[in-house]
Amino acid sequence: MKLATITYKNTQCVARIEDEAAYIQSVGHYIDVLEFLDNKKIAFETFSELSLLQKIDTKEICFLAPIPRPRSNVMCLGLNYLEHVQENTKLMGREISPPEFPIVFTKAPSAVNSPFGDIELDSSITKKLDWEVELGVIIGKGGKGIKSKDAMQHVFGYTVLNDVTARDLQRQHKQFFIGKSLDGACPMGPVIVSADELKDPHNLRITSRVNGETQQDSNTQHMIFNIPQIIEILSRSRTLEVGDVIATGTPSGVGAAQDPARFLMPGDILESEIESIGVLRNKIISC
Numbered sequence: 001m002k003l004a005t006i007t008y009k010n011t012q013c014v015a016r017i018e019d020e021a022a023y024i025q026s027v028g029h030y031i032d033v034l035e036f037l038d039n040k041k042i043a044f045e046t047f048s049e050l051s052l053l054q055k056i057d058t059k060e061i062c063f064l065a066p067i068p069r070p071r072s073n074v075m076c077l078g079l080n081y082l083e084h085v086q087e088n089t090k091l092m093g094r095e096i097s098p099p100e101f102p103i104v105f106t107k108a109p110s111a112v113n114s115p116f117g118d119i120e121l122d123s124s125i126t127k128k129l130d131w132e133v134e135l136g137v138i139i140g141k142g143g144k145g146i147k148s149k150d151a152m153q154h155v156f157g158y159t160v161l162n163d164v165t166a167r168d169l170q171r172q173h174k175q176f177f178i179g180k181s182l183d184g185a186c187p188m189g190p191v192i193v194s195a196d197e198l199k200d201p202h203n204l205r206i207t208s209r210v211n212g213e214t215q216q217d218s219n220t221q222h223m224i225f226n227i228p229q230i231i232e233i234l235s236r237s238r239t240l241e242v243g244d245v246i247a248t249g250t251p252s253g254v255g256a257a258q259d260p261a262r263f264l265m266p267g268d269i270l271e272s273e274i275e276s277i278g279v280l281r282n283k284i285i286s287c
């Protein structure tokens with residue numbers, strides 16, 4: 001099942017997306033996929049039966065992030081693809097080893113942006129806005145001390161996100177939080193594909209493009225720490241909650257590592273795509 005949070009005739013609600021159509025409840029609705037997940041059992045049954053839902057054309061709707069405002073920070077893996085570790089070695093001018101333990105930082109919930117929303121670029125704040133396409137994992141069942149063998153039972157589904165990063169702020173402040181949490185710096189969506197529909201999240205082509213030119217092109221099979229390992233480690237010390245979002249790291253091809261380095265400029269169109277899930281398309285605008 002593909003679920004989205006949309007607006008239709010000025011009302012925000014959850015929609016099931018099938019081909020070119022969106023299906024919504026004609027009476028009552030969940031305001032976003034987070035509320036859907038809080039009522040998962042009944043909600044899943046309701047949305048399983050297309051004949052009980054109202055069919056509308058996707059041209060008539062506007063997509064929001066499936067979870068427009070997560071309850072907690074988005075948890076992000078750093079250096080989780082070997083080729084991205086290697087390009088960081090080149091970028092930093094010193095040997096960077098693959099991490100022995102996952103590197104985890106977070107993005108503020110306020111950074112979440114719509115899948116087709118504009119990304120504001122204030123050149124007085126950053127001159128080095130960069131892209132990082134990532135597979136997002138949505139937790140459907142919370143828990144603490146989850147073992148990797150049980151971890152996939154805690155996954156509701158998967159989405160596309162871009163961990164948009166101000167490289168200058170990321171470096172300047174040492175800790176990543178400020179450089180990762182600019183308003184609008186986490187476009188997400190357009191749908192969450194439920195885990196029962198997307199059988200193998202570890203074999204998906206993952207790409208990003210700027211103005212149609214491919215920047216990143218890899219496969220989620222190249223993650224250093226896979227999803228069960230990530231969930232085991234994250235839940236060891238903190239209770240994972242329903243609706244938590246995990247960004248699983250980006251492959252090589254970020255702008256900072258290119259020669260010469262390339263960063264986003266006003267007018268650029270950033271596309272982030274993962275096979276079987278969809279594509280984000282965000283315009284960079286000056287503000």
Ligand code: MG
Nearest residue numbers: 132163249250
């Ligand atoms: Mg990242």
